[in-house]
Amino acid sequence: MLRIADITYSVEGRPLFEAASAVIPTGHKVGLVGANGTGKTTLFRLIRGEIALESGEIALPARARIGGVAQEVPSSDVSLLDTVLAADEERAALIAESETATDPIRIAEIQARLADIDAWSAEARAAAILRGLGFDHEAQKRPCSDFSGGWRMRVALAGVLFARPDLLLLDEPTNYLDLEGALWLESYLAKYPHTVIIISHDRGLLNRAVGAILHLENRKLTLWSGPYDTFARTRAEQRAVQAAEARKQEARRAHLQSFVDRFRYKASKAVQAQSRIKMLEKMTPILAPEDARRAVFTFPAPEPLSPPIVAMEAAAVGYGGAPVLRRLDLRIDQDDRIALLGRNGEGKSTLSKLLAGKLAASEGRITSASKLRVGYFAQHQVDELHLYETPLQHVMRLRPTEPQAKLRARLAGFGLGADQAETEVGRLSGGQKARLSLLLATIDAPHMLILDEPTNHLDIESREALVEALTEYTGAVIIVSHDMHLLGLVADRLWLVKDGAVSPYPNDLDTYRRELLAGDGAARPAEKPKSREPRPSRDAILALRADVRKCEERLEKLSEMRERLSDKLADPALYDDGRVAELEGWNRKFAELEEAMARAETLWLAAQERLETAEPRSVPLPESLPTLKA
Numbered sequence: 018m019l020r021i022a023d024i025t026y027s028v029e030g031r032p033l034f035e036a037a038s039a040v041i042p043t044g045h046k047v048g049l050v051g052a053n054g055t056g057k058t059t060l061f062r063l064i065r066g067e068i069a070l071e072s073g074e075i076a077l078p079a080r081a082r083i084g085g086v087a088q089e090v091p092s093s094d095v096s097l098l099d100t101v102l103a104a105d106e107e108r109a110a111l112i113a114e115s116e117t118a119t120d121p122i123r124i125a126e127i128q129a130r131l132a133d134i135d136a137w138s139a140e141a142r143a144a145a146i147l148r149g150l151g152f153d154h155e156a157q158k159r160p161c162s163d164f165s166g167g168w169r170m171r172v173a174l175a176g177v178l179f180a181r182p183d184l185l186l187l188d189e190p191t192n193y194l195d196l197e198g199a200l201w202l203e204s205y206l207a208k209y210p211h212t213v214i215i216i217s218h219d220r221g222l223l224n225r226a227v228g229a230i231l232h233l234e235n236r237k238l239t240l241w242s243g244p245y246d247t248f249a250r251t252r253a254e255q256r257a258v259q260a261a262e263a264r265k266q267e268a269r270r271a272h273l274q275s276f277v278d279r280f281r282y283k284a285s286k287a288v289q290a291q292s293r294i295k296m297l298e299k300m301t302p303i304l305a306p307e308d309a310r311r312a313v314f315t316f317p318a319p320e321p322l323s324p325p326i327v328a329m330e331a332a333a334v335g336y337g338g339a340p341v342l343r344r345l346d347l348r349i350d351q352d353d354r355i356a357l358l359g360r361n362g363e364g365k366s367t368l369s370k371l372l373a374g375k376l377a378a379s380e381g382r383i384t385s386a387s388k389l390r391v392g393y394f395a396q397h398q399v400d401e402l403h404l405y406e407t408p409l410q411h412v413m414r415l416r417p418t419e420p421q422a423k424l425r426a427r428l429a430g431f432g433l434g435a436d437q438a439e440t441e442v443g444r445l446s447g448g449q450k451a452r453l454s455l456l457l458a459t460i461d462a463p464h465m466l467i468l469d470e471p472t473n474h475l476d477i478e479s480r481e482a483l484v485e486a487l488t489e490y491t492g493a494v495i496i497v498s499h500d501m502h503l504l505g506l507v508a509d510r511l512w513l514v515k516d517g518a519v520s521p522y523p524n525d526l527d528t529y530r531r532e533l534l535a536g537d538g539a540a541r542p543a544e545k546p547k548s549r550e551p552r553p554s555r556d557a558i559l560a561l562r563a564d565v566r567k568c569e570e571r572l573e574k575l576s577e578m579r580e581r582l583s584d585k586l587a588d589p590a591l592y593d594d595g596r597v598a599e600l601e602g603w604n605r606k607f608a609e610l611e612e613a614m615a616r617a618e619t620l621w622l623a624a625q626e627r628l629e630t631a632e633p634r635s636v637p638l639p640e641s642l643p644t645l646k647a
Contacts, residue, residue: 018043019064019184019212021238024073026056026063032236033059036073039231039238043078046206046213048223048245051233053448053476057216060233061085061186064214077184084182086190090172092162097152097172100161101143104176108136139179146175149201150194151361167193178205185213191222191499192473195361199499200533202226218477220245220502265589314455314479314486315430317462322386324350326464326493327372332381334371340379341367343517351464352562353493356504358522358529359514365497368514369395369467372495392463392492396470399450404443408433408453411442415460431456432479447474455483465493472500501526561628568621575614582607 019041026034033056041047049057062068064075065083077083090100103109108131115127131137147157150171161169170193177185191199199222206213206226214231217223223230223245230241230248241248273296280290327349333340341364349355349372357365370376371383373393403411412424428438431452442450451474459466466487472480484506487494498504504526511522511529522529585591586607591600 018078019214020074020076022074022076024063024075025071026059026068027071028056028059034073034238035236037233037236037238038073039240041212041214041231041240043212044210045229046209046227047215047229047231047240048227049214049216049231049233050218050223050245050248050477052478053446055233056236057233058188061188061214061216064184064186081184082180082182083184083186084177084180085186085188086170086173086177090161090169090176092169094160094162096158096160097147097164097175098140098143098157100172101147101175101179102139105134105139105180108134108139111136143175143179146178146205147172149205150175150198171198174202178209181209181211183211185209185211187213188216189218190215191217191219194499196358196499196501197360197533200501200530204534218472218475218480219500220477220480221500261587261589313430313432314452314482316459316466316486316490316492318490319351319390319462319464319492320388321491322351322388322464326351326386326389328384329378330382330384332371332378332383334367334376334378336367336376341517342371342514342519343380345381345519347512347519349465349493349495351491351493353495354487354507354509355493355495356508356511356526357495357497357514358511363514364517364519365514366395366469368519369393369469369495369497372465373467386464389465390461390463392458392461392466394455394458394466394468394471396473398454398458399447399474402442402450402453405441407439407441408445408456409438411453411457412460415457427456427460428453432482448476448479451475452479463492465495466490467495469497470499471496472498472503501530558628558631561624561631564624565621565628568617568624572614572617572621575610575617579607579610579614582610 021037021039021041023036023038024034025032025036049060051057059068063070064077065085093100095103111127111131115124115131118124118127135142144154144157148154151168152171152175161172164172174187174190174193190202194202199219203222203226206215206222213227215222215227225244227244229243230245232239232241232248232252241251243251277290277294325348327347329345329347332345332347333343334345335341345368357368359365367376371378373391375393408428409421409424412427413419413421416424416427425435425438428434433449433452433456437445437449442453445453451471455471471483475483480500480503484503487507494507496504496507508526511524511526512519513522582603585603590596591603
């Protein structure tokens with residue numbers, strides 16, 4: 018059991034914890050959440066004993082081992098497999114001692130302990146962990162020096178998972194994993210035999226791998242049962258109740274104060290006035306919850322272009338040798354929302370670079386609309402920002418003639434306020450750098466936005482804001498991400514990149530997840546039917562899409578009406594005795610609205626099904642489009 022008792026700690030005079038307490042039972046899987054900068058990583062350092070508490074206590078069972086990933090493994094000539102095996106220091110020490118020990122009693126103790134820790138299956142366990150994190154059998158034999166920093170972070174993660182500490186502390190472990198690795202980690206952690214605390218902004222991980230949420234807010238720790246969605250829903254309900262109670266108390270306080278102000282100096286009412294003054298003094302204030310920080314993204318809207326905006330015919334792309342991707346026959350329209358699926362190394366980033374114009378096609382033909390603008394965001398671009406310049410200087414370089422007020426408004430539209438606008442990029446947080454990179458990628462109002470792992474540095478609120486912005490964005494979106502929650506909310510088409518080809522994936526994300534976790538490499542497109550029905554025409558598909566959009570617009574309007582009615586019904590004054598008839602009328606309208614929403618949802622599902630039946634599609638390339646220049 019991990020016991021955190023009344024801890025206090027400050028950084029440069031700013032308190033991060035004030036009498037904060039929590040108890041994590043042994044074997045629990047817990048997600049540690051809170052706004053950026055509140056002290057989540059600092060709490061990990063306090064638990065590990067790297068920094069000293071000002072007051073309070075953090076207690077663990079005697080001899081409990083704490084493990085985590087602090088940095089990537091060093092570059093060396095040691096193979097990946099041997100590096101992971103060496104991470105279990107107890108096993109390595111026992112095996113080394115067993116080779117030199119001569120005392121029969123000590124030899125027996127060593128062998129018994131090696132059996133207890135399952136030492137003889139260690140190589141198979143280490144290989145399985147490395148395989149789950151993306152290293153095949155041949156890669157496991159290669160030295161660490163063959164791999165980049167991101168891959169060596171995976172090796173470090175493999176090492177700590179293999180060592181199986183009693184308390185496993187993971188800080189954003191999916192930031193350096195692809196979708197397949199992230200899904201494997203979810204499954205592994207759910208079955209991990211000891212206590213786990215994870216700092217993460219990945220809702221999928223927090224919903225599937227943990228059973229409780231430890232929330233850090235206002236310098237206090239609160240442990241909530243259930244996964245993240247349960248925590249978010251329960252907390253929202255409690256905040257709503259707290260806000261309502263605060264409003265009621267404020268109204269009661271105003272009523273009492275009004276009586277006091279009117280009658281405190283009248284002899285006939287002096288006793289009653291004094292009584293109400295005492296009531297006011299005894300009234301414990303109920304504070305309304307502070308409004309949550311509103312994360313924003315504001316993508317400029319591009320002008321519409323005639324479809325398709327990009328089309329490929331027998332295209333191939335590579336890096337000078339054999340093509341990585343071949344026989345690409347693809348089409349993208351401006352209203353497409355496409356997620357690229359596929360295991361690491363299959364070519365998702367290569368396809369993204371081809372669409373962004375970073376790579377030229379080595380074969381075939383690619384055509385695009387003549388006025389097409391493309392925005393491209395890749396994870397490495399965050400590292401390519403000018404560290405000694407401010408965000409304002411970055412946008413001034415792209416818009417030298419715009420007034421500063423407009424440039425600052427652009428920055429504010431991506432959550433970079435006045436303070437961040439004048440701060441050197443090197444001093445910004447990872448999330449703020451990602452916001453700046455997204456602004457630079459979208460500043461020209463692109464018709465097609467290509468996002469390669471856009472959420473790695475974004476917190477949960479920023480990820481939700483990104484979903485909202487992409488939903489409202491009127492250009493095409495091509496996205497690669499390990500965040501299943503984001504993909505599920507944004508993408509309406511799935512393309513599978515596998516074996517040098519790109520093809521529509523016919524199933525949903527849940528099916529793809531199950532196939533990946535099955536470990537059989539089954540994530541592949543369905544076999545082509547022997548007999549094909551005639552393909553719908555382009556006009557027919559566009560008409561089906563228009564039907565879907567109309568249904569979505571109607572659902573949106575009905576949802577807005579439902580919110581207004583809910584607010585009306587939440588008014589306490591409506592429940593006074595004299596307003597029974599009015600209350601019944603509003604309840605009747607609410608019931609009618611619920612029926613209308615149910616019918617609208619049925620129509621929307623039917624329209625969506627018709628569209629999905631018509632897609633995936635392959636439409637002949639129009640001859641009028643100009644060739645896309647590399």
